[in-house]
Amino acid sequence: MTSSFFRSALILGLLTAIGPFAIDMYLPAMPSIGQDLGAENNAVQMSLLAFFIPFAVAQLFYGPISDMWGRKAPLYMGIGLFAVASIGCALASDVETLIAFRFLQGIGGAAGMVIPRAIVRDMHTGVQAARLMSLLMLVFSISPILAPLTGSAVIVLFGWRGVFWAVMIAAFLGLILLSTQLTETRTKEARSESGFGTAMAAYRLLFKDGNFLTLTFIGGLGLSSFLVYLANSPFVLINHYGLTPTQYSFAFSINAVSFFAVSQLTGWLGARYGLVRVMRNAVTGFSLAMVAMVVVMSLGFNQLPVMATFLFIGYGFLGLVLPTTGVLALEDHGEIAGTASALMGTLQFVTAAVAMGIAGAFFDGTALPMAAGIALCAVGALIVTQTTVARRRVVEAEAAAE
Template structure:
């Protein structure tokens, strides 16, 4: 089966600047739902546990619940977006997100919070799936990679700003106010999408199949080796980042003795490095192909993580060397995210929604598994974090350098 690739690509130069700015802001907000929903309430964990009379570990499970909901929920939006267009499923998902945020703010038990967090993830998944599909609808591969780099300006700021904003809201409104703010964020995104985001998939390009036939597209996607290797590679990038997030507190505060305030500073510096690299990517794309940038970035990412693991394992190198190697490895993910996403989505036109949904599910599944692995392998050192980051880098590099042969099979 072959995918139609005849849709005209719209170049950013042809789009009026105000329209481009609105598009970046709206789509950037959609891609930030995951980070906002996870990072903003982290400072409130002790307060939530105290108010709901449960151990802190029970509240930590709400992150796993959200990741599970995101991985599964995204699968529903792909077929819907390919059959109904982009706007309707997006607005339905955003409405569900708003309702679930209010539900989280109103709970009186940890069990109810877990349920509402899964529902919140399912609602927020619409933004993550459809934002990628919209970019694929409008742009060719290289321009899509540039647009994904632009979106990372918004998406990348979320992990930096969300915990700080959550901490301030905790002082003013309590932890329930954090979820109400997330509800307002979802409501603002709903109206922004309704007003400023036209449907990028016109009726004549929609797939006219029943739901069972639509879901069968996932089987064809999984048999498309080119798509699958990029999806696995993107999962490896997410795995490296989730492993870092899981192990960073120990790495900085326990191993190197940083205070919580200094930890926040270095965490923010690494996030800024990722964002900066994503913007350098826009310039690199003027001279190099997304494939070449991806292969080179993965090699640097894996090499830096392997060197970091070796220094941790042997007890050599000091804090400065460790931070430089970690920073280098993480910066490469700022190049990898936009390019791999664009390459994975490139062959798919009418099935872009399904391709985006499965891409997100694989990304979250591998990423969450890697983060959980760091916790399970905890041995009182930072070796589980550095080794997992390195393993993800090596696996991703293998995937994109051709050890998994690509296939010419596409989806119509």
């Protein structure tokens, strides 16, 4: 691979990670934010949900806009809004103000999630796209490793408000890289053929595409399992298991190491066995690991090392599920890659928001409800895979035989 290939992966990964960075750095601060602002745990968790909802819905707008205006202009708007909202979060004097600016942060951060995936599709298809997507995931996955560690260090030095000043700086760095290192990948000819009418037609087409929806929800349920862990783990690991914010950051980072390390095998495995086969086997391994975790914990073996071991294994398989489903879902929609990426992101994060809300309703401060929520998402991904993808492969094979 050329140096430009790796440079593209680095820049796109950093732009994608800006929004999640605002989540992962924030996690170790959640208990202290509640204490400082006099807010209940549910209210602090609401500030996380307030980020996710617009983060999901705003992608529906960024996708078509990036098809019409090109990829760079919407990125400038979104990341700029994210930077301004970060300042508002840093200056918030009560949890309601924090929630409001987190909402604006989510709107801005959505641009960095949806548009880089469309750029990948602009540049490559097939296994080559999978390689670039897995490299993008590598950079993206560094966020859950470095962000909590960085966040805990920032909290020690500057308090929780320092976290938002830090992500504001990261956003400005993203703007600099965008303006100096990234070229426009959406041609003027392609832009001239795009409009709001074509965007609506594209959404109608995508909602009728069973293959696109299936792959989107498989990836969405996998993502949901991770976000259920993300929303509840600060309270489970810090309050229940008694970890310090720094110890929590290390524990949280271990799962990200597993995720990104295994994700780097996507291109090689896809070239050798095919992306669909890799995805199906990864979903199976992912669900088996998470179900085994709940069974073992239900039997009374609910110590932190036990749970951490199963999460490490399960999220390793998830490192194959997300890039393969993303590439396969966009494979047939190059002309509307921005719109398709937007709808995929929105459906996945809405699914995750619902899963987080349900898991939060059953959360009692212990580890088992969180583990059960993670496992249910994994089982859901397996059911969708076995009832749609596996059946479709049988039908295609029978048609080919005839």
